Amino acid sequence: MTSPALRPADAAACAVALAEAARDGRTVRVRGAGTKSYLGELVGTDSVLETTAIAGIVDHVPADLTVTVRAGTSFADLQAALRERGQFLPLDPPHADGATLGGIVAANSNGFSRLRYGGVRHLLIGTVAALVDGTVMRAGGRVVKNVAGYDLNKLLIGSLGTLGVVTETTWKVLPLPKARALTVARCATAADAFAIADALVRTPLRPSALVVDGTRRAWAAIVAAQGEPAAVGRAMDEAGRAAARGGARSDRTDDDEQVLAPLRDLPGTATDGALVRASLPLAAQASFVAAALGLEPFARCVADAGSGIVRIHLRGDDGAVLRAADTLMAGARSVGCSARVERRDDALRDRLASWGPAPGGDFLMRRIREAFDPARTLEPARSIVR
Amino acid sequence: MTVAEAVVAGLRGPELGRRLASLLGPEKVLWRPEDLQLYEYDGAVDTATPDAVVLPNGTADVASLARFCSEHHVPIVPRGAGTGLSGGAIPVFGGVVVSFARMNRIFEIDAANLRAVAQPGVINLHLSTAAAPYGLHFVPDPSSQKACTLGGNVAENSGGPHTLAYGVTTDHVTGLEVVLSDGTIVRLGGKALEDEGYDLVGAFVGCEGTLGMVTEMTLKLTPLPEDKRTIMAAFPDMDQASEAVSAIIGAGIVPAAIELMDQLATEAVEAAVGAGYPLDAGGILLAEVDGVREGLDDQRERIETICREHGATTVRVATTALDRERLWAGRKGAFAAMGRLTPDYYVQDGVIPRTRLPAILRLVRDVGERYGLRIANVFHAGDGNLHPLILFDMSHGPDELRRVQEAGFEILEACVAAGGSLTGEHGVGMEKNCYMPLQFGPADLAAMERLRSAWDPAGLMNPGKLFPTPSRCAEFDLRKRRS
Numbered sequence: 037m038t039s040p041a042l043r044p045a046d047a048a049a050c051a052v053a054l055a056e057a058a059r060d061g062r063t064v065r066v067r068g069a070g071t072k073s074y075l076g077e078l079v080g081t082d083s084v085l086e087t088t089a090i091a092g093i094v095d096h097v098p099a100d101l102t103v104t105v106r107a108g109t110s111f112a113d114l115q116a117a118l119r120e121r122g123q124f125l126p127l128d129p130p131h132a133d134g135a136t137l138g139g140i141v142a143a144n145s146n147g148f149s150r151l152r153y154g155g156v157r158h159l160l161i162g163t164v165a166a167l168v169d170g171t172v173m174r175a176g177g178r179v180v181k182n183v184a185g186y187d188l189n190k191l192l193i194g195s196l197g198t199l200g201v202v203t204e205t206t207w208k209v210l211p212l213p214k215a216r217a218l219t220v221a222r223c224a225t226a227a228d229a230f231a232i233a234d235a236l237v238r239t240p241l242r243p244s245a246l247v248v249d250g251t252r253r254a255w256a257a258i259v260a261a262q263g264e265p266a267a268v269g270r271a272m273d274e275a276g277r278a279a280a281r282g283g284a285r286s287d288r289t290d291d292d293e294q295v296l297a298p299l300r301d302l303p304g305t306a307t308d309g310a311l312v313r314a315s316l317p318l319a320a321q322a323s324f325v326a327a328a329l330g331l332e333p334f335a336r337c338v339a340d341a342g343s344g345i346v347r348i349h350l351r352g353d354d355g356a357v358l359r360a361a362d363t364l365m366a367g368a369r370s371v372g373c374s375a376r377v378e379r380r381d382d383a384l385r386d387r388l389a390s391w392g393p394a395p396g397g398d399f400l401m402r403r404i405r406e407a408f409d410p411a412r413t414l415e416p417a418r419s420i421v422r
Numbered sequence: 423m424t425v426a427e428a429v430v431a432g433l434r435g436p437e438l439g440r441r442l443a444s445l446l447g448p449e450k451v452l453w454r455p456e457d458l459q460l461y462e463y464d465g466a467v468d469t470a471t472p473d474a475v476v477l478p479n480g481t482a483d484v485a486s487l488a489r490f491c492s493e494h495h496v497p498i499v500p501r502g503a504g505t506g507l508s509g510g511a512i513p514v515f516g517g518v519v520v521s522f523a524r525m526n527r528i529f530e531i532d533a534a535n536l537r538a539v540a541q542p543g544v545i546n547l548h549l550s551t552a553a554a555p556y557g558l559h560f561v562p563d564p565s566s567q568k569a570c571t572l573g574g575n576v577a578e579n580s581g582g583p584h585t586l587a588y589g590v591t592t593d594h595v596t597g598l599e600v601v602l603s604d605g606t607i608v609r610l611g612g613k614a615l616e617d618e619g620y621d622l623v624g625a626f627v628g629c630e631g632t633l634g635m636v637t638e639m640t641l642k643l644t645p646l647p648e649d650k651r652t653i654m655a656a657f658p659d660m661d662q663a664s665e666a667v668s669a670i671i672g673a674g675i676v677p678a679a680i681e682l683m684d685q686l687a688t689e690a691v692e693a694a695v696g697a698g699y700p701l702d703a704g705g706i707l708l709a710e711v712d713g714v715r716e717g718l719d720d721q722r723e724r725i726e727t728i729c730r731e732h733g734a735t736t737v738r739v740a741t742t743a744l745d746r747e748r749l750w751a752g753r754k755g756a757f758a759a760m761g762r763l764t765p766d767y768y769v770q771d772g773v774i775p776r777t778r779l780p781a782i783l784r785l786v787r788d789v790g791e792r793y794g795l796r797i798a799n800v801f802h803a804g805d806g807n808l809h810p811l812i813l814f815d816m817s818h819g820p821d822e823l824r825r826v827q828e829a830g831f832e833i834l835e836a837c838v839a840a841g842g843s844l845t846g847e848h849g850v851g852m853e854k855n856c857y858m859p860l861q862f863g864p865a866d867l868a869a870m871e872r873l874r875s876a877w878d879p880a881g882l883m884n885p886g887k888l889f890p891t892p893s894r895c896a897e898f899d900l901r902k903r904r905s
Contacts, residue, residue: 099672100775100806122674144616157624158593171865179773181590181805181846183579183628184854184861185888186870190592190624194616211674238536238557240648240714264717271714317613319534343615372612395618396609400876404620407872420618 042085047164047172047203053085054201055170058413065415066197068108068136071304072143074379076196076390076418087138090203093117095178102161102178104206107138123209126153128296130303138202144194147300148245151237151342152262153210156193162206163189165199168413178206191404196419199408213262216244217272218292221279223255226329226337228282230322232257233341235278237318241271245292246342248321249299252333257284257341258299260292299338302347303378309351310361310388314368314375316344327367331360347378358388365392376420391420432495434516439474442518445490450477461501461511461519465566467768467816467823468509468852472499472519479524481599481607481637488635489605491518497885498603500631502542502574505566507769508851510578510630514886514894520635522573528552529638536643537596537613542573542636546580549641558643561588564847565754573636579628581847583679583753584710586804588644590847592627597640600626600633603882613640625873630849631884633877647712650678651722652740654749655729656703660684660799663705664779666732667803670709671776673728675721680804681708681753684783686763687800687811694759697752700736707734707803708753710746756800757811763798764813768826772837773846776806785836786810793829807846808837835860850888856895858888 042057042064044050057064062082067073069088087108094104098121105114111125112133118124128147129140139145141163146155153159162176175188192202223229229248236259237246245260257279261271272288279286289295303311316324321344325337328348336349348364350357361377368375369392377390395401401421405412412422433441439453452458452475462469473496478484491498497517504511513519526543533556538549546567550559563582564570570580576598581590597611611623626633657663660682667680683691683706688699699706707729711721726737740746760767774782783799786808790797801809810833814826834844838860845854858867871889874881886894 097775097777099668099777101671102775144621154589154593157621158589167865167869171868173869174863174866175869177841177843177861179775179806179842179846181581181585181773181802181807182843183590183847183849184844185850185858185866186873187579187592187624187628188866188869188873190621191873193621193624195620199620210676214674238533238645240645240712242713264720266716266720267714270716315614315616317532317535317537345615373614374616374618376618391618396611397622398619400608400622401619403876404625404873407876408869421620 040083042083043089044085045089047090047166050085050090050166050201050203051170051172054166054168054413057083058168058411061411062413063416064413066142066201068139069110069134071131071134072139072145075143079417081416085201087136087201087203094204096121098123101209102180102206103209104162104178104204105137106204107141107202108136111135111137111140118209119212122212124212125159125207125209127156127159128300130301137205141193141202141205142195142197148247148296148340151246151340152242152244157190159208160189160193160205161208163192163202164204165192165202167200168409168411173200176206180208197415198405198419198421215265215268216260216262216292217268217288217290218258218260218295219272219275219279219286219288220295221257221275221282221284221286223257223282223284226250226255226325227322228284229255229257230341232278232282232284234318236275237342239274241274243271243342245296247296247299248337248339248341251336252329258295260296302338302349306349306379308381309349310357310380310384311378312348312350312361312364312375313378314346314364314373316346316368316373318344320371320373321346328360328364331363332356354384357384361388369393394420434473438496438518442474442476442487442490445486446476446483450479450483451475461521464504464509464511465507466509466851466853468512470512470514470516472513473516475519475521477521477524481601484520484601484635484637485605485607487518487520488601488603491882492604492880496882498635498882499884500573500577500635502571502577503545503569505570506574506578506851507848508845508853510849510851510884510887512852514852522571525637531556531643532613533558535613538641538643540572540639540641542571542576542639544572546570546572546575553643554646557646559646560641561585561594561644562591565757572639572641576627576636576639577629577631578847578849581802581807583681583802586680586802587676587678592624594642595623595627595639596642598623598626598636599638601635601637603634603878603880611640630851630888632874632888634883649715649718650710650712650746651718652708652710652746652749653722653725654699654738655707655734656700656736657705657707657732657734659704660783661780662733663707664783664803666707666729666734667779668776669728669732670725671804673724675711675724677709677804678712679708679710682706682799682801682803683708683753683756684799686796686798687756690759690762690798691752691756693762695752695755697748699752703735708749753800760798760811760813764815766814766816768812768814768830769809770830770834771846771848772808772834772842772844774806774808774837774840774842778840779803779806782808782836782840786833789829789832793825795826795829802846805846806842831857852887855888856890858890
């Protein structure tokens with residue numbers, strides 16, 4: 037399944053390459069740096085289109101707090117350039133060292149800081165995308181508020197390359213925070229850890245991360261804050277108090293990255309078993325985790341507890357992993373939420389589907405797909421939308 | 423694939439009303455001319471008469487009426503409180519106006535999940551009032567929040583002063599129940615932050631009633647800030663005031679709100695509300711920082727210093743809740759206060775990158791002088807969202823209105839040329855649909871049409887809005903204008 041690579045240099049060339057593929061009936065995989073090539077159903081395609089040649093910062097206006105950057109640019113390169121001007125893009129996706137901005141958009145790749153900063157959906161204000169009809173579509177713009185026409189940015193976020201190839205992105209950026217700190221509270225049970233997170237999510241503290249991490253034996257509630265030093269100090273004090281109320285011991289550090297980076301990168305390191313990722317109402321997280329541990333006692337859980345994104349790394353024998361993953365996905369949908377198998381061991385790939393039951397409005401999604409890519413040139417099988 | 427030109431054939435007139443009355447019950451349908459008059463206008467300047475008005479009691483009514491309209495080729499125009507500022511609720515091609523006034527229940531304040539579930543006819547402010555006992559509120563706060571509905575907020579992706587730091591409506595919606603034009607009921611998203619597949623909730627918010635009718639929504643509730651500091655600064659002119667805005671944001675402070683108001687607007691506000699703004703100032707800046715108590719005074723001091731450095735002659739900080747409310751009453755009541763200066767006004771809401779504020783405000787002044795029109799400015803400076811209010815008198819006849827619209831167009835043209843947008847929160851509607859080609863190329867509009875056709879293949883939902891229509895935009899030929 038080695039397929040020839042297309043490496044267009046700009047949006048126009050990308051659109052031409054897509055139109056030619058569509059005309060010839062060839063299928064195309066879209067790839068940035070390939071950091072998330074485990075995601076979704078992967079069937080062989082006739083070619084792979086790489087966006088990495090469509091790179092570079094187009095425009096950064098610090099006083100406007102916006103940056104326009106080509107989609108093949110690496111996230112790390114963008115952050116380094118912004119840092120030189122005292123700013124940052126407040127996203128903390130997994131694979132931050134390798135991922136491209138286009139890939140981050142296509143996979144709606146977020147980290148814990150979306151609780152405070154809103155994630156891709158809030159920060160992305162403009163896109164350019166090459167479409168299979170050979171045209172180049174612009175959505176949004178370079179202003180932070182814009183309701184002219186439909187918000188097609190939203191359609192591209194998380195579309196996994198099935199509607200078009202994102203070639204340029206415009207983002208809201210912010211000044212670097214003056215202070216940052218993190219508190220870890222050690223808890224005996226998952227319920228204790230979720231209770232600490234829950235106490236803090238409904239305060240005006242606006243933490244930059246609220247994470248519950250654990251296995252059957254040990255649990256932690258992790259609270260991070262960024263911003264004005266006095267406000268950060270207050271958040272840490274409150275985190276310590278919430279931990280004490282729950283009878284948990286807590287430690288504070290200023291090196292938040294050392295704690296958060298490995299948790300954020302779980303999708304990158306969970307190469308064995310299966311990694312189930314659920315998006316849940318906040319109050320459903322603790323019972324979802326309890327159910328997961330009931331099904332598979334060796335599971336590890338990392339919950340973005342302020343946003344309701346729960347990852348369960350199932351690591352038992354194959355049979356138990358398969359049963360647990362299927363049950364968790366069906367269970368999530370039955371209470372009006374969703375879960376996916378974000379990653380699984382290659383040996384499980386044929387026996388465990390990425391996607392659970394169809395979401396509401398799936399027929400509309402298929403119609404939209406049909407309207408943008410009638411021949412299914414782009415990523416023919418990868419997404420839940422076929 | 424393109425959107426069909428609006429349906430003009432199909433069931434119309436009193437017969438439409440009678441048939442709907444027998445389908446849904448007479449108490450839910452208006453079709454006598456005197457009853458329809460109330461639905462001819464909204465907050466903007468265009469008018470048109472519907473053939474019938476339906477006031478559904480619930481989702482089932484909405485689905486029945488959509489099925490009926492679909493069978494009989496009747497345009498459907500959803501309407502909240504009619505406060506919209508781009509003619510979104512005007513039935514350009516006749517048909518049925520669907521008023522959601524009776525679907526006004528808050529089903530649930532789910533404090534545990536920081537969500538509310540509500541019907542579209544709930545008034546914006548009522549949701550925050552209902553959530554307050556839980557220490558929560560709904561962030562989007564358009565100036566019309568005492569009257570406008572949540573359904574209208576979703577349709578228009580409404581903003582408001584406090585959306586600078588916390589995001590506009592689309593950032594606060596996680597689930598929708600939508601009735602499509604063929605009567606299909608579809609539930610999108612829910613209480614969780616995301617669902618699988620395409621973000622249809624995100625695609626729907628801001629669709630201006632052209633994709634379907636919202637019948638229920640799941641909205642995010644946000645913890646109330648612990649404390650606030652509200653600062654009013656008076657500047658000799660608008661240039662200095664707008665440079666202060668850029669300097670505040672450039673200093674790394676992201677206030678909850680930063681608003682600007684020019685002297686003409688101040689004059690009206692002071693006459694109507696008495697907010698305590700100095701009348702001799704060329705520009706008034708209103709800024710608010712909020713959050714936890716710690717650090718607020720430090721931010722307030724930095725804002726005060728920046729304002730003084732940029733020439734502020736007076737800087738006042740609200741010391742009590744009453745003080746703060748008074749300062750905000752001036753801003754929120756500014757549009758209504760225009761009645762002190764003029765019988766009518768025409769307002770637009772073009773957006774520009776913040777750093778272009780001084781230049782665009784000079785252009786607005788210049789446009790006013792050239793057209794011989796008075797223009798007041800009161801706007802969301804923090805996100806570059808202008809609100810030039812062009813004062814005029816409708817009784818002077820259609821020529822004056824045309825001149826006003828021409829002047830407004832020049833301002834919008836400049837916004838787009840500066841890399842901005844035609845509209846930041848009021849919507850395109852029937853007011854700016856002919857201008858869309860200024861901002862979007864054929865490929866961009868074609869992509870939007872694809873989205874539209876997927877939801878509403880028959881083109882019955884709010885026809886004549888958002889997209890340029892050949893029949894109404896023929897005389898407005900952009901290429902001709904440019905040459």
